[in-house]
Amino acid sequence: xxxxxRVVLITGASRGIGRACALKMAxxxxxxxxxxxxxxxxxxxxxxxxxxxxxxxxAIQADVTVQxxxxxxxxxxxxxxxxxxxxxxxxxxxxxxxxxxMNEKDWNIVLNTNLNGVFLVTKAASKYMIKQxxxxxxxxxxxxxxxxxxxxxxxxxxxxxxIGFSKSIAKEFAxxxxxxxxxxxxxxxxxxxxxxxEQQKAEILKQIxxxxxxxxxxxxxxxAFLASKESNYITGQIxxxxxxxxx
Ligand code: NAD
Numbered sequence: 001x002x003x004x005x006r007v008v009l010i011t012g013a014s015r016g017i018g019r020a021c022a023l024k025m026a027x028x029x030x031x032x033x034x035x036x037x038x039x040x041x042x043x044x045x046x047x048x049x050x051x052x053x054x055x056x057x058x059a060i061q062a063d064v065t066v067q068x069x070x071x072x073x074x075x076x077x078x079x080x081x082x083x084x085x086x087x088x089x090x091x092x093x094x095x096x097x098x099x100x101x102m103n104e105k106d107w108n109i110v111l112n113t114n115l116n117g118v119f120l121v122t123k124a125a126s127k128y129m130i131k132q133x134x135x136x137x138x139x140x141x142x143x144x145x146x147x148x149x150x151x152x153x154x155x156x157x158x159x160x161x162x163i164g165f166s167k168s169i170a171k172e173f174a175x176x177x178x179x180x181x182x183x184x185x186x187x188x189x190x191x192x193x194x195x196x197x198e199q200q201k202a203e204i205l206k207q208i209x210x211x212x213x214x215x216x217x218x219x220x221x222x223x224a225f226l227a228s229k230e231s232n233y234i235t236g237q238i239x240x241x242x243x244x245x246x247x
Contacts, residue, residue: 001228004029007083008227009074011035011064011121012091014042016190017140020216021088022046022057024224030086031056033077037063037091056081064091064117074124083132086227087125089118089139089162094192096151107154114158118165126169126178135178138226139166140219141238143186147246163238170236179235181226186242188214210243 008025012018014036022032023046032050034057036043043059050057058080062073077084092114095106118139129135144152145159163182170180187193187204193213196204205211219241225231226239240246 001028001224001230003086003224003228006030006085006227007033007077007081008086008088009033009035009077009084009121009125010088010090011117012037013088014039014046014059016192017185017188017216017219018088018090019046020220021090021223023049024217024220025086025227026050026053026055026057028224028228029055030227031081033057033073033081033084034059035062035064035073035091037061064089064121065112067120070117070120071124074121074128078128084125084128085132085134086136087121087129087138088223088227089121089137091117092140092142092158092192094152094155096155098151099153102154110154111158111161114155115161115165118162122165122169126173129178130173130176133177135173135176136227136231137166137169137173137178137180138223139180139182140223141166141182141184143184143240143242143246146184146238167236174235179226179232181231181234181236182238183219183222183226184238184240184242184246185219186214186240186245188216188219188241190216208243208245212243214241214243 013034047057062069142159
């Protein structure tokens, strides 16, 4: 797989799965716009690692829930890196609690970040992709968006929403040569899952046929494939990366 000459924008790329995607795609030759919301230092570390590989990269601050910040981020990517060919909507959050304890704030912030954020960034990026008649959009959903989970109604709704959204725009954008796919990670060892108790982690492990948690690189490898020309005949698909958790 070769991504030489491609420009990739990844939201929430200063750590975890987003960071792994940035490094993998840079290794394959792409230039990377590393979006972050608050952690400038970590984002710049990712940029420095990419530059060490001899590839171009820049860190761009933007909250994916704020339309004008998102539009500026897309403009800056194109101005600084020369194009925008591949978008990875990775930024996401959880605010887990059972429904009767879930307040509107917990609900809104999760839907706003995980679903409205995907809408805003995709809309801004696709205006450019439509004009250039090429693009790849890869959205990160979750096993919870498919199989559900008690205590995660807000997160499950947002991640199921990402799937419906992605399939719809895959149909809309296919005539413009823009492919849209979704990856569905299971349990991946990142800061997001670090706050689970050992007991919760052990329970999850029992449900994974491959008997290990995923690594951010397991997700990044599939995202890189979906970004490459080797996947040019794939659109509107949901690819599970979960060690067999959900078959
Ligand atoms: P993470 O918490 O390490 O990364 C999420 C990133 O999103 C962080 O860098 C965070 O700063 C950024 N972010 C949050 N809100 C933002 C905003 N408003 N604007 C811009 N950036 C924002 O977690 P991760 O595990 O690397 O998660 C990456 C994606 O993968 C998320 O969408 C998550 O829902 C999804 N996912 C993770 C797992 C898992 O087990 N870790 C499983 C399924 C899906």
